[in-house]
Amino acid sequence: xxxxxxxxxxxxxxxxxxxxxFMLLYQDRMHGLLNVFAFHxxxxxLSVAWEALIQHAPHLFITAGIALxxxxxxxxxxxxxxxxxxxxxxxxxxxxxIGPTMLAGMGLVALSTALMLRVTAEADPLARQDLAFALxxxxxxxLMMVSRRNAVSQVxxxxxxxxxxxxxxxxxxxxxxxxxxxxxxxxxxxxxxIGIFLFRIxxxxxxxxxxxxxxxxGERQ
Amino acid sequence: MTLLxxxxxxxxxxxxxxxxxPLFSALVLALLPGYRLTSVLNVLASLLTxxxxxxxxxxxxxxxxxxxxxxxxxxxxxLNTLVGFTTSLFSASYIAHELETGRLTPTYVRFYHAxxxxxxxxxxxxxxxxxxxxxxxxxxxATLTTVLMVGIYRTHEALEAAWKxxxxxxxxxxxALFGTxxxxxxSQPVIGEGLDAMTWTILxxxxxxxxxxxxNVAFVFLLLGYGTKVGLAPVHAWLPDAxxxxxxxxxxxxxxxxxNVALYAVLRFKMLMTANEAALAPGPLMVTMGLTSLIFxxxxxxxxxxxxxxxxxxxxEHMGIxxxxxxxxxxxxxxxxxxHMTMHSLTKSAIFFAVGNIAQAKxxxxxxxxxxxxxxxxxxxxxxxxxxxxxxxxPPLGIFMSEFLLVSSTFAxxxxxxxxxxxxxxxxxxxxxxxxxxxxxxxxxxxxxPVKASYVPMFAHLLLVLGAGIxxxxxxxxxxxxxxxxxx
Numbered sequence: 001x002x003x004x005x006x007x008x009x010x011x012x013x014x015x016x017x018x019x020x021x022f023m024l025l026y027q028d029r030m031h032g033l034l035n036v037f038a039f040h041x042x043x044x045x046l047s048v049a050w051e052a053l054i055q056h057a058p059h060l061f062i063t064a065g066i067a068l069x070x071x072x073x074x075x076x077x078x079x080x081x082x083x084x085x086x087x088x089x090x091x092x093x094x095x096x097x098i099g100p101t102m103l104a105g106m107g108l109v110a111l112s113t114a115l116m117l118r119v120t121a122e123a124d125p126l127a128r129q130d131l132a133f134a135l136x137x138x139x140x141x142x143l144m145m146v147s148r149r150n151a152v153s154q155v156x157x158x159x160x161x162x163x164x165x166x167x168x169x170x171x172x173x174x175x176x177x178x179x180x181x182x183x184x185x186x187x188x189x190x191x192x193x194i195g196i197f198l199f200r201i202x203x204x205x206x207x208x209x210x211x212x213x214x215x216x217x218g219e220r221q
Numbered sequence: 222m223t224l225l226x227x228x229x230x231x232x233x234x235x236x237x238x239x240x241x242x243p244l245f246s247a248l249v250l251a252l253l254p255g256y257r258l259t260s261v262l263n264v265l266a267s268l269l270t271x272x273x274x275x276x277x278x279x280x281x282x283x284x285x286x287x288x289x290x291x292x293x294x295x296x297x298x299x300l301n302t303l304v305g306f307t308t309s310l311f312s313a314s315y316i317a318h319e320l321e322t323g324r325l326t327p328t329y330v331r332f333y334h335a336x337x338x339x340x341x342x343x344x345x346x347x348x349x350x351x352x353x354x355x356x357x358x359x360x361x362x363a364t365l366t367t368v369l370m371v372g373i374y375r376t377h378e379a380l381e382a383a384w385k386x387x388x389x390x391x392x393x394x395x396x397a398l399f400g401t402x403x404x405x406x407x408s409q410p411v412i413g414e415g416l417d418a419m420t421w422t423i424l425x426x427x428x429x430x431x432x433x434x435x436x437n438v439a440f441v442f443l444l445l446g447y448g449t450k451v452g453l454a455p456v457h458a459w460l461p462d463a464x465x466x467x468x469x470x471x472x473x474x475x476x477x478x479x480x481n482v483a484l485y486a487v488l489r490f491k492m493l494m495t496a497n498e499a500a501l502a503p504g505p506l507m508v509t510m511g512l513t514s515l516i517f518x519x520x521x522x523x524x525x526x527x528x529x530x531x532x533x534x535x536x537x538e539h540m541g542i543x544x545x546x547x548x549x550x551x552x553x554x555x556x557x558x559x560x561h562m563t564m565h566s567l568t569k570s571a572i573f574f575a576v577g578n579i580a581q582a583k584x585x586x587x588x589x590x591x592x593x594x595x596x597x598x599x600x601x602x603x604x605x606x607x608x609x610x611x612x613x614x615x616p617p618l619g620i621f622m623s624e625f626l627l628v629s630s631t632f633a634x635x636x637x638x639x640x641x642x643x644x645x646x647x648x649x650x651x652x653x654x655x656x657x658x659x660x661x662x663x664x665x666x667x668x669x670x671p672v673k674a675s676y677v678p679m680f681a682h683l684l685l686v687l688g689a690g691i692x693x694x695x696x697x698x699x700x701x702x703x704x705x706x707x708x709x
Contacts, residue, residue, distance in 0.1 A: 116438075119437070120406065120435060122432055124410075134399075138396075142392070145388075155388075162395060169398075174414025176416045177354035177419065181354060184358050184361055184362075188361065188365065188391065192387070
């Protein structure tokens, strides 16, 4: 019999991710959004590390480390720089208002909990709650992607979806290839950040030439 | 990681060769300068992969825990490497022209060839994977490499298309991963923890004991996720842009191969679902998505102004037909689906070869600016006419046969669905012939520059399609019938 505290901590961390997903939904400043995302990734790494401990699966520490270093530090820092450089930090354009988005988010969490708890009646209880939380995080990330117009916030939405998936993968006891999958995801995320950089410059100044960008900002005469 | 490495190195056989040749060539091509050398090497590597893939029919390597060859995927692999080879031939002459006109620089060409082989590696890995996690990683790899190729011209439109493809593709594969995790959660109590619970050959044997409710939810995620990559409506939005803005050889490979690879993934999971009696029947879901795609794309064909975009919609239409066929299931419809998939791959890539040459000769992709091709460029023009006639489903070409089989078998089982199917087919048929008459006949318009590219790949494909329409060799029929029974 596993100590109830073990469950409670796993529960707390996974539930924390859902809460932070909600926080992502109502951010209206770009830097705030990125900070909350870094926090999201940080909780993910704690949650994965906890799973590694209680499942006695040391390889999951690698996944936790990747989440911490890449997603909670490197990516947010890089995106902060891009945002500052492209001067787009003022506000996040939303398609729908914050209120309706939050309500829709609550509906999605209710839906995913109702669905996952019903279909996983026979699965391992730890995996069960993790899946319900993970699906909530995934759906909230999707909601964020459709309710934002800006490329950076869409990417943050996509990365929060990925965080949810890593949570689900680590919660499924003894799932093989989790480390490989999280590495594959990191590659994907790296591409996204490079892509955003090229794309945003293009969109605003109609060229990918960084010198031209400097000219537009009046730094070169 | 280590598992992968030991498996690759421990037993070197045909399966690993199909993966190692493209992987190694990708590395070499990234290092070598000079487009002449690299394009020849690209062709050679693709030919070598094709030869090894064909050897699978004769001598089948032992099934491993990560990679395996069975009667189903051997068909996909042969088709994949064949079209990969002919497209590399076409791409060699196409790229030479792009260099002359300055649309691509030598550095980009080097990158292009390396990515071409990396993409072939990703697709072959997806087809050979015996592990559903590995399958997912491979599809992601193929997505990433094609995203880079779509954006290679770096025009505003190309970057936008690549971005759209990237975001939608990522959401798609994210959903597919969630489905994959759910399959593991369903199989873990039955098979136990570890690699076995994700190994497809073991999954299919034990699938009957899995929790059906979990499998149902998993399949919905997998169908939506991999369905995005198949280009099924309503999650098809990336497909026309990606086809229109990338280099034409890539459009040919996207339509001819990548969509099939994603469909293959859907089929594997469909087989899992059918193996579990209590689970939801996957057929109706696939039939609905297939029919929606078919009818939607057929209507969209009328309003196209860009020639590559038009054939991209035609690909959505045909993937819809194929998904419909596999959704109907049963030996006859599955047979039609397999045949249609093969014929569509060959025909659509032949059409894209023709379109690539046309766009280079005319200097435009706008349908309105291209007229009277049969007069200005007779060989090319008639090649396009045959290709479009084939894709529209005119007899005696191969697609007519598969469509006829599908329609007649559907009429026997579900007359109402057959009416919808025929309606979609006819609408698409009308649109294609309407556009074709403008493109191919009438007074020539625009540039009359001669085409320097080779016609061999295009006519090789068209000959195969014509041949299959007139006479299907009995061994091929027997093989397809056998695979159709496997698909259930």
